[in-house]
Amino acid sequence: MATVTVLVIAAIPFSSMRLGLPDGSAEEKDSSPYRAHMITTEAFGPGFNSQIPTVLSLDKAVAEDDLIALQASVSTTLFNLDNVAAVVPAAVSDDNKTLLFQVVSTVEPSSVETEKLVSDIRGLADEFSTDYGAELGVTGLTATNIDISKQISDVLPLYLGTVLLLSMLLLILVFRSILIPLIAAGGFLLTVFATLGSVVAVYQWGWLGELFGVHTPGPILSFLPIFLIGILFGLAMDYQLFLVSGMREAHVHGKNTLDAINFGLRSSRAVVIAAALIMITVFGGFAFSHLAMIRPIGFGLAFGVLVDAFLVRMILVPAAMSIFGKATWWIPKWLDRILPDVDVEGAKLERKQLH
Structure with a gap:
């Protein structure tokens, strides 16, 4: 229970996770990108x-005499949105059918307010279509980052669910049990949420920021959750297979559940501990990289391996199996008959040798 409580507490920050891509403010203070970012901020805002390029595509060309008035009208509408510092009519196409405006916000590109501003600009599409007969589009690095982050957030539950479902099917096949795959999947979920929660606490909230070189907290790297889930899943299932x-094997040879659990832990924990320590050391080194995009990946993987190997696989899984007792190995007879016997423990081979 204490292990579950610790993991749930570590997972709490996950509920406020924001995805994005780091800008120059997240780099090392002595780096060129950081200095250029800060000089631009101090000088211009x-x-x-x-900046947010906004494109107006007209159905028909605008007359030269009406061009300035149209640019002024569109600029005023954009400028009246919240968190807009300036709107610059940047360019007009040769056929006078496409107008480009640069919208400058009052806040950092990675802030929540900038996300809202991009949404507000896109919300003017119907108004511009009615008033000017034009199609409104928003492009640029800021808008692209926001769109990519949103798409990744939308598919993340499906990705995680697919990974868990496939892993449960394989574990049912290997261990011929219903509860063991459920316990393994539940433990992996706790690992994922606790790991992402810790990443949010450090890199988005700024906790222990000085230790990990986080001087400007911001959104979490957009593709980190998918990358992290994939790597941790592979390692977690390795540890699960080693231990269980x-x-x-002990259960097949007639030992009761508690004795089988103790046998599995004694015979496999040294390998799991050594493997986990190696991965924690390797991943942990990247947590102190000079690149802002690498640091959260290294930290998340190191923390995830630490949690999964030492808390989930070594404590939580054996504890859950001991609570369920003999039911741990239960599988419906009809399912047992139709499943192929993969015999990963080599029990059949051993019996043949004995005879």
Whole structure:
């Protein structure tokens, strides 16, 4: 229970996770990108680091005499939005059918207010279509980052669910049990949420920021959750197979559940501990990289391996199996008959040798 409580507490920050891509303010203070970012911010304002190109595509060409009035009208409408510092009519196409405006925000590109501003600009599409007969589009690095982050956030539950479903099917096949795959999947979910929660706490909230070189907290790297889930899943299932294979081997040879759990832990924990420590050391080194995009990946993977190997696989999984007792190995007879026997423990081979 204490292990679950610790993991749930670590997972709490996950509920406020924001995805994005780091800008120059997240780099090392002595780096060129950081210095250039800060010089631009101090001289012109934070929004100049990533202006928002807004394109107006007209159904028909606008007359030269009406062009300035149209640019002024569109600029005024855009400028009246919240968190807009300036609107610059940047260019007009040769056929006078496409107008480009640069919208400069009053806040940093990675802020929540900038996300809202991009949404507000896009919300003017119907108004511009009615008033000017024009199609409105928003482009640029800021808008692209926002769109990519949103798409990744939308598919993340499906991705995680697919990974868990496939892993449960494979574990049912290997261990011929219903509860063991459920326990493994539940433990992996706790690992993922606790890991992402810790990443949010450090890199988005700024906790222990000085230790990990986070001087400007911001959104979490947009593709980090998918990358992290994939790597941690592979390692977690390795540890699960190492530990539970020994337990099942003992169970197949007639040991009761508690004795089988103890046998599996004694025979496999040294390998799991050594493997986990190696991965924690390797990943942990990247947590102190000079690149802002690499640091959260290294930290998340190191923390995830630490949690999964030492809390989930070594404590939580054996504890849950001991609570369920003999039911841990239960599988419906009809399912047991139709499943192929993969015999990963080599029990059949051992019996043949004995005879």
